[in-house]
Amino acid sequence: MTKKILFVGEGGQGIQTIAKTIAHAADSHYQHSSYIPSFGVEQRGTPSIAFVIVSDEEIHYPRFETADILVILQPRGLNVVEQYIDKSTQIIFDSSIMEPSLFAKYRSDISAIPATAIAHHIGNPRVFNVVVTAVVARMIEIDRIETWKAIVLLLGSKLKDNSLLKQNEDAYHSGWQFELEKSKFSPADFQPETRNIIKKGYGKKAIIMPAKCKGCNICISKCPVRALSSSTTLNAFSTFIPEIDLEKCVACGNCTQFCPDNAISVTKE
Amino acid sequence: MDKLEPRCRKEAAIPHLFCPGCGHALVLKTLGRVIDDMKIARQTAFGIDIGCSLLAWNFFDINTIQTHHGRTAPVMVGYKMAEPKSVALAYVGDGAAYAIGLQSIIHTALRNEPITMIVVNNENYAMTGGQMSPETETGVITQTSPRGKDMNLGAGLKSPELISSLGNEKAFIARGSVANLVELNKLIKKAIENQTKNNSFSFLEVLSICPTNWRTNAKDSFSRLESMSKYYKTGIISETTKEVN
Numbered sequence: 157m158t159k160k161i162l163f164v165g166e167g168g169q170g171i172q173t174i175a176k177t178i179a180h181a182a183d184s185h186y187q188h189s190s191y192i193p194s195f196g197v198e199q200r201g202t203p204s205i206a207f208v209i210v211s212d213e214e215i216h217y218p219r220f221e222t223a224d225i226l227v228i229l230q231p232r233g234l235n236v237v238e239q240y241i242d243k244s245t246q247i248i249f250d251s252s253i254m255e256p257s258l259f260a261k262y263r264s265d266i267s268a269i270p271a272t273a274i275a276h277h278i279g280n281p282r283v284f285n286v287v288v289t290a291v292v293a294r295m296i297e298i299d300r301i302e303t304w305k306a307i308v309l310l311l312g313s314k315l316k317d318n319s320l321l322k323q324n325e326d327a328y329h330s331g332w333q334f335e336l337e338k339s340k341f342s343p344a345d346f347q348p349e350t351r352n353i354i355k356k357g358y359g360k361k362a363i364i365m366p367a368k369c370k371g372c373n374i375c376i377s378k379c380p381v382r383a384l385s386s387s388t389t390l391n392a393f394s395t396f397i398p399e400i401d402l403e404k405c406v407a408c409g410n411c412t413q414f415c416p417d418n419a420i421s422v423t424k425e
Numbered sequence: 426m427d428k429l430e431p432r433c434r435k436e437a438a439i440p441h442l443f444c445p446g447c448g449h450a451l452v453l454k455t456l457g458r459v460i461d462d463m464k465i466a467r468q469t470a471f472g473i474d475i476g477c478s479l480l481a482w483n484f485f486d487i488n489t490i491q492t493h494h495g496r497t498a499p500v501m502v503g504y505k506m507a508e509p510k511s512v513a514l515a516y517v518g519d520g521a522a523y524a525i526g527l528q529s530i531i532h533t534a535l536r537n538e539p540i541t542m543i544v545v546n547n548e549n550y551a552m553t554g555g556q557m558s559p560e561t562e563t564g565v566i567t568q569t570s571p572r573g574k575d576m577n578l579g580a581g582l583k584s585p586e587l588i589s590s591l592g593n594e595k596a597f598i599a600r601g602s603v604a605n606l607v608e609l610n611k612l613i614k615k616a617i618e619n620q621t622k623n624n625s626f627s628f629l630e631v632l633s634i635c636p637t638n639w640r641t642n643a644k645d646s647f648s649r650l651e652s653m654s655k656y657y658k659t660g661i662i663s664e665t666t667k668e669v670n
Contacts, residue, residue, distance in 0.1 A: 374446050
C-alpha cells in the first residue's frame with residue numbers, strides 16, 4: 157500500500173516538522189518512507205510545501221503528481237497545490253481558520269480538525285502542528301507510540317521544559333482522540349488580526365499594525381522601560397504581536413526606529 | 426500611504442519579503458529615509474545581487490536591477506557610465522560581495538568608479554540555509570562548520586580595510602551596524618554624497634543580524650551583533666579630506 161501525502165501551510169507554521177515526523181515514524185508500519193520539501197523562496201509569508209510518501213514498496217522518486225491525502229493549514233496555500241488535487245484526494249483542513257466552502261469545487265472527500273482552536277485551548281498556539289501530526293499518523297495507521305517517539309526525537313531540544321512537554325503531550329493525545337469533522341464543521345473564528353490596534357492614554361498614542369508585524373520581538377528587547385511584552389494575538393504570519401503598557405512607556409521611539417516592518421509607533425499627544 | 430514607511434517604499438510590497446527580525450529590512454528602511462531626505466528617488470538606480478539581498482527587488486518604488494554573484498558592482502558602473510547624472514547604488518550581501526565577487530569590488534575601487542556600494546554582512550549565506558562565509562569569525566557554528574569555524578580557514582575577512590589598502594584616496598570607506606541606525610543613516614548619506622559631489626567610489630559595510638540562521642531570539646541577535654562589532658570595528662575607515670571639483 158502506498159500513501160502520498162502533501163502538506164501545505166504558511167512558512168513558519170511547522171509544516172516541514174510535521175512532514176519529517178510522519179516520514180520518520182512511518183517505518184513501524186510501512187517499509188519505506190520519503191520526505192522532501194518543495195524548494196522555492198521559503199520564508200515567512202509564503203506557502204510552505206512538503207511531500208511525503210509512505211509505502212511497502214521501494215520509492216523511486218520523492219515527488220508525485222496527485223496526492224492521496226492533502227493536509228492544508230492556511231487558505232493561501234490552496235492555489236499553489238490545486239494541481240495535486242483530484243477526485244480521490246482526501247482533503248484535511250484546519251476548520252478553525254478555514255471555511256469548508258473553499259473546497260466546494262473539488263468534489264473530493266473533505267474532513268477537518270479545528271487544530272488552532274485545540275492548541276489555543278491547551279494554552280500554547282504553537283503546539284498546533286503536534287495536533288495535526290497525530291491526526292495524520294492515525295489516518296495512515298502508524299503506531300501511536302512510534303509517532304510520539306519521532307516527535308520527541310525531532311523536537312527534542314525544544315521539549316526540555318516540563319510544562320512544554322506536557323502541553324505537547326496534551327496536544328498529541330487530543331489530536332489522536334479527535335473524531336474528524338465530516339459534515340458539521342467548527343466555526344472558522346480564529347482569523348488573524350488585521351486591523352490596526354490603536355491605544356491611547358497617559359498622553360500617548362500607540363499604533364500596532366498586525367498586518368505588517370512579523371513577530372520578531374525586536375521592539376520588546378529594545379524597550380528601555382519594558383513597556384512592551386508579547387501578547388497571544390496572532391498576526392497574518394502566525395506569530396504573536398506585541399502588547400504595550402502605556403503607563404510604563406516613555407515614548408522614546410526605540411521600537412519605531414528598530415522595527416524592521418514599520419509596524420509600531422508611539423507618539424506623544 | 427502609511428506614514429511610518431519611507432516615501433520611496435513601494436506600497437504594493439508591504440509587508441516586505443524578509444524573515445522576521447531581518448537586518449536587511451532595517452538597512453533598507455534607513456536607506457529609504459536617506460533617499461527621501463536627499464530627494465534623489467527619481468535619479469537613483471538600485472542594483473541588487475543574488476542571495477537574500479534580491480528579496481529587495483520590490484522594496485522601493487525606484488529603478489531596480491538584479492544580477493548575480495557580485496556582478497552588481499560592474500553592472501552599476503556601466504549604468505553610471507551611460508547615465509552620469511544618476512545615483513548608482515549597489516546593494517549586496519557578504520557572501521556574494523566577498524567570496525565570489527571580490528575581484529569586481531577591488532577593480533571598481535581601484536579605478537575609482539563613482540558608485541556607492543552597500544554590503545550587508547551577516548556572517549553567512551543566509552538564503553541557502555546559513556552556510557559559512559568568508560566573514561564568519563573563527564569558532565562560530567554554522568551549517569557547514571558544526572564544530573565552529575576552523576582556525577585554518579582564516580578569521581573573518583575585513584574587506585573595507587582591504588579596499589582602503591588599495592590606496593584610492595578619493596574613496597569613502599566605512600563600516601556601520603544595524604545596532605546604531607542614527608550613525609548608519611549618516612554613513613549612508615556620506616557614502617551617497619561622495620558619489621554625487623566628489624564623483625568617487627564609496628563603500629559601506631553594514632553589520633547585520635540573521636535571527637533565522639543564527640537561531641537567536643531578538644535579544645541574543647543584538648548581543649551577537651555587539652560581539653561582532655568588537656572584531657569588525659565600526660566607523661569611517663577612510664575618506665577624502667580635500668574637496669574634489
